[in-house]
Amino acid sequence: MAESTVDLGADDVPTLKDVESIISRKDYSSPLSFFPDHRERKFGGIIAPYHLSGTKIKCGIKSCRTPHWHGYLISTSDGYETNIGKDCGKTHFKADFTAEMKRHDALYERRLKLNRILELKKYAPNLLRELLALQSAYSELKSMRFKFRGCLSASENNRIESKVKSADATLYHYQERTKEERDAYLEANPASRKSGSVPPKEIPVGEIKGFWFLGATYKDEEIFNYINPLRQVISANKNHIAAWKQGQLNATHLWIGKSKTLIPAMESIVEQGKSFFNVDNLISLSIIGISEESLSHAVYELKKAMSSIGKSLG
Numbered sequence: 672m673a674e675s676t677v678d679l680g681a682d683d684v685p686t687l688k689d690v691e692s693i694i695s696r697k698d699y700s701s702p703l704s705f706f707p708d709h710r711e712r713k714f715g716g717i718i719a720p721y722h723l724s725g726t727k728i729k730c731g732i733k734s735c736r737t738p739h740w741h742g743y744l745i746s747t748s749d750g751y752e753t754n755i756g757k758d759c760g761k762t763h764f765k766a767d768f769t770a771e772m773k774r775h776d777a778l779y780e781r782r783l784k785l786n787r788i789l790e791l792k793k794y795a796p797n798l799l800r801e802l803l804a805l806q807s808a809y810s811e812l813k814s815m816r817f818k819f820r821g822c823l824s825a826s827e828n829n830r831i832e833s834k835v836k837s838a839d840a841t842l843y844h845y846q847e848r849t850k851e852e853r854d855a856y857l858e859a860n861p862a863s864r865k866s867g868s869v870p871p872k873e874i875p876v877g878e879i880k881g882f883w884f885l886g887a888t889y890k891d892e893e894i895f896n897y898i899n900p901l902r903q904v905i906s907a908n909k910n911h912i913a914a915w916k917q918g919q920l921n922a923t924h925l926w927i928g929k930s931k932t933l934i935p936a937m938e939s940i941v942e943q944g945k946s947f948f949n950v951d952n953l954i955s956l957s958i959i960g961i962s963e964e965s966l967s968h969a970v971y972e973l974k975k976a977m978s979s980i981g982k983s984l985g
């Protein structure tokens with residue numbers, strides 16, 4: 672992080688990363704009394720907020736001394752510095768403190784986001800390549816899915832839809848129940864007793880490979896909306912990024928967070944898609960009621976489409 676840490680320039684807010692960086696400052700003094708305990712000494716201003724981990728620091732107000740991790744280094748009206756917690760700041764210095772606190776918190780947040788974006792900048796070109804490759808793989812698979820669905824009749828497409836809705840990749844054979852099995856079913860499912868209707872027995876005979884690809888929608892494509900913002904991170908230099916408006920900074924920062932789940936999710940959809948388009952897998956869909964005629968038509972069309980881009984159907 673250190674090498675890309677941005678200096679906020681005119682704001683000149685020091686980074687206080689540990690207790691030492693606070694207490695080693697030349698004007699630092701703790702504890703201190705303030706008005707009215709000390710007649711003369713008043714709040715000067717906030718120098719910087721701090722968010723420590725590990726060792727806590729005691730509040731620099733003499734009547735408080737509560738140890739904490741999060742607080743503010745402040746200056747005093749008589750030229751000292753000390754550190755205080757947010758509650759003490761509000762209690763002792765009221766609106767003077769609160770207004771400064773908001774400004775400093777916003778600045779701190781901005782610096783944090785800026786540094787995360789600069790971290791991203793280091794691996795952004797690799798990330799862009801990865802996203803573009805994913806996008807092209809996904810759009811290829813989508814066009815194959817379109818072709819595949821085009822080879823099915825309307826009622827066969829409905830079967831696919833209901834299978835996707837069931838969120839169950841298992842393929843079943845259905846078997847009528849024997850008299851004993853029917854009785855056992857009614858015994859176990861009191862709600863069915865009135866109608867007396869007993870569903871056939873489901874016998875798992877396999878699984879649709881890459882099943883989850885069938886249900887992928889435009890919502891799963893959100894990650895590709897970030898290709899352009901990523902290009903902006905790559906083309907902007909450090910100073911440009913440091914001057915970005917808060918909105919752009921927030922949006923970029925937000926997607927860095929989201930990309931950590933959206934990219935693996937898209938990678939898995941593409942993997943699913945690749946394993947769906949396999950001759951044996953497609954033929955097995957006859958088990959959910961897709962006719963062999965439609966399936967062999969689909970296999971023929973998909974083979975043709977694959978060979979036109981120099982690939983072959985698995």
Ligand SMILES: [Zn+2]
Nearest residue numbers: 730735756759
């Ligand atoms: Zn305190």
